[in-house]
Amino acid sequence: MPALWYRYPALYEWSLRLLPGDSDAIFRTIAEIIGAGRRVLDLGCGPGTLARYLLPGCAYEGWDLNPRFAAYAQRRGINVLARDCLDGGPYPPVECIVISRLLHHLGSRDHELLQRTLAQARERVIVFEPTLEEEHHGLYGLVYRLRAWLGLETLLGDHDGVAAHGRPRTKAELMDFLATEAPCQFVQPDNILFALAVFDTQARGGAT
């Protein structure tokens, strides 16, 4: 059974405000990195929140295994498909692939996903990922400890109900993991709450 946030897409979107860091600013930053007029594939997209931030002329497609998120997005005219980002087929041809808050849901298959996206995105792969430090930060850290103490992790934790529930990496582990996958640029590298990495796939001679 998924946690409450994953049962009610509107609640999920609202809950992003509770997370440390400014989710709104993060989505805006990702949209600016993507730029205008790009085709965007958003993997593990939730209810397709990123679509609202994209610059003019972008074409958006999101994939999420949670059918509630896909249906919710579709009712709002956002192109989200109930699809597994780890299924074997090729991704649609796009300039940018976004992987936001997904890696820690994939367990050991995170490497596989990154390599597949790096081989197929025509311009960039953008990874946004929270760190383990986030869970210990300020008021959220207190809520996190209280939640564990009350045994409410299943109801109010990060269980998406579709994937193995992994733990985020520490900031140092995350930066190390991402940099080992391929050369990338870190945006706000000193922010301990997350890593935002941009992989230039044109430089790799990626898909054409």
Ligand SMILES: C[S@@+](CC[C@H](N)C(=O)[O-])C[C@H]1O[C@@H](n2cnc3c(N)ncnc32)[C@H](O)[C@@H]1O
């Ligand atoms: C924490 S949410 C992130 C949502 C959105 N990207 C964001 O940044 O707010 C992680 C999402 O990944 C989805 N997910 C997990 N494994 C998946 C998979 N193999 N294929 C597609 N979606 C997956 C879950 O259903 C969940 O909605």
